[in-house]
Amino acid sequence: MSLRYALLAILRVGPLSGYDLAKQFAQSVGHVWHAPDSQIYPELRKMEAEGLVEGEQQARGERGHRRLYHVTPAGDAAFTDWMAAPLDYQRVRDPAHLRAAYLEATTPDAARAFLRAHRAQWQSELEQWEGELVRIDTVTNPMLARRIAVTAEQDRERTIAYKRFTYEGLVARARIEIEWAERGLALVDRLSDDPDAGPAGGR
Amino acid sequence: MSLRYALLAILRVGPLSGYDLAKQFAQSVGHVWHAPDSQIYPELRKMEAEGLVEGEQQARGERGHRRLYHVTPAGDAAFTDWMAAPLDYQRVRDPAHLRAAYLEATTPDAARAFLRAHRAQWQSELEQWEGELVRIDTVTNPMLARRIAVTAEQDRERTIAYKRFTYEGLVARARIEIEWAERGLALVDRLSDDPDAGPAGGR
DNA sequence: TTACGCATGTAACAGGTTACATGATTAT
DNA sequence: ATAATCATGTAACCTGTTACATGCGTAA
Numbered sequence: 001m002s003l004r005y006a007l008l009a010i011l012r013v014g015p016l017s018g019y020d021l022a023k024q025f026a027q028s029v030g031h032v033w034h035a036p037d038s039q040i041y042p043e044l045r046k047m048e049a050e051g052l053v054e055g056e057q058q059a060r061g062e063r064g065h066r067r068l069y070h071v072t073p074a075g076d077a078a079f080t081d082w083m084a085a086p087l088d089y090q091r092v093r094d095p096a097h098l099r100a101a102y103l104e105a106t107t108p109d110a111a112r113a114f115l116r117a118h119r120a121q122w123q124s125e126l127e128q129w130e131g132e133l134v135r136i137d138t139v140t141n142p143m144l145a146r147r148i149a150v151t152a153e154q155d156r157e158r159t160i161a162y163k164r165f166t167y168e169g170l171v172a173r174a175r176i177e178i179e180w181a182e183r184g185l186a187l188v189d190r191l192s193d194d195p196d197a198g199p200a201g202g203r
Numbered sequence: 204m205s206l207r208y209a210l211l212a213i214l215r216v217g218p219l220s221g222y223d224l225a226k227q228f229a230q231s232v233g234h235v236w237h238a239p240d241s242q243i244y245p246e247l248r249k250m251e252a253e254g255l256v257e258g259e260q261q262a263r264g265e266r267g268h269r270r271l272y273h274v275t276p277a278g279d280a281a282f283t284d285w286m287a288a289p290l291d292y293q294r295v296r297d298p299a300h301l302r303a304a305y306l307e308a309t310t311p312d313a314a315r316a317f318l319r320a321h322r323a324q325w326q327s328e329l330e331q332w333e334g335e336l337v338r339i340d341t342v343t344n345p346m347l348a349r350r351i352a353v354t355a356e357q358d359r360e361r362t363i364a365y366k367r368f369t370y371e372g373l374v375a376r377a378r379i380e381i382e383w384a385e386r387g388l389a390l391v392d393r394l395s396d397d398p399d400a401g402p403a404g405g406r
Numbered sequence: 407t408t409a410c411g412c413a414t415g416t417a418a419c420a421g422g423t424t425a426c427a428t429g430a431t432t433a434t
Numbered sequence: 435a436t437a438a439t440c441a442t443g444t445a446a447c448c449t450g451t452t453a454c455a456t457g458c459g460t461a462a
Contacts, residue, residue, distance in 0.1 A: 002298045009305050019413050032301045034294035064458045083309040087298055089324050091237035095205045095290055098235045101369040102212050104361040106286040121292050158307040158394050166304040169383040176379050180372040191361050222441050267430045
């Protein structure tokens with residue numbers, strides 16, 4: 001149910017076509033809320049049916065066309081209402097920790113492969129998010145730059161500060177996951193260490 | 204797609220009825236993978252149809268009955284295959300960080316309410332998980348005790364060590380989320396501080 | 407003329423949520 | 435008798451995933 005608010009957040013900066021929205025989405029809010037094009041286009045149509053956005057059909061060449069969406073007052077109200085409403089937290093469903101709880105049921109090699117993949121997964125997220133932090137500080141993220149351009153002078157600091165805060169949180173979480181995977185790898189080594197093989201053994 | 208493996212993990216310890224499984228589930232693996240009864244019963248039936256478990260109908264009083272499930276060799280193989288297979292990571296969809304990225308669009312009070320709720324949410328998870336850590340150390344979690352009872356002496360250390368490792372990871376993550384919310388609260392205070400009101404102002 | 411980027415989707419399916427439905431057994 | 439707990443589900447809905455489908459515009 002958050003997708004529409006993620007879309008509204010971007011459209012509030014200025015009207016966009018579904019295509020452009022999807023592109024902007026992927027390089028801004030998509031870092032915290034992924035959505036494929038096949039979900040964005042229908043959602044925009046649904047939002048239009050509910051009066052949150054308005055689409056304006058535009059010609060593009062002879063036969064081509066595109067639909068430019070902008071937020072209606074109702075859409076703006078829906079967004080600010082959502083911002084002020086309590087967030088509904090989903091129940092935990094964490095496949096990585098589920099598997100971790102039963103690592104004794106597999107081989108040390110499989111356990112290591114799982115933990116290395118976990119580390120790689122979060123390392124890759126970490127790099128994305130650290131990249132975003134740099135782009136926030138330098139205001140080189142195109143979405144943020146557009147947003148700052150339409151933001152009153154005295155609100156720019158807050159806008160940037162909350163973006164930074166958000167990505168700092170993501171970065172901290174990624175680091176924790178990486179550390180956890182590394183402690184797991186050390187644990188596998190320790191537990192699979194053949195007691196007869198001496199302190200350097202294990203593989 | 205992880206639900207069935209969570210169910211298998213529990214059933215591998217010993218046969219259970221859907222009802223007992225659901226109860227045991229909630230107080231063990233349910234801490235990392237939530238599932239309501241209404242999902243567990245049909246999943247067990249599906250797993251039975253696919254030959255992963257076998258259900259044995261038992262009488263209970265005159266008219267009552269219950270179905271006792273146990274894992275088949277195929278179910279055991281499916282579980283160990285899953286343990287050795289790469290985990291598929293879902294794309295990020297994080298409502299809390301989504302909202303955090305746009306906190307400038309709401310009032311300081313709403314921002315604080317959101318951050319306090321976030322802290323409370325993770326505080327509550329943290330308490331659950333820290334409680335589990337204690338129950339792991341004292342082997343007072345009933346599921347773990349049952350598992351340990353059917354585990355060979357030399358594998359008990361590993362079984363317990365991986366459970367501990369799992370919950371340590373969850374605890375670390377909860378702490379990070381709480382710290383993040385607290386830094387957010389400090390940030391809201393700083394940003395909503397009226398520059399004319401002096402260092403103690405802000406509300 | 408060919409490939410790449412613009413532009414918009416549909417369809418089938420999987421997985422999870424919420425609310426509801428039903429009845430038996432056992433303890434007080 | 436009544437309430438708690440045992441016991442097992444169904445149905446409707448929402449969200450998200452995956453794969454596929456279609457055609458136009460423009461630059462090399």
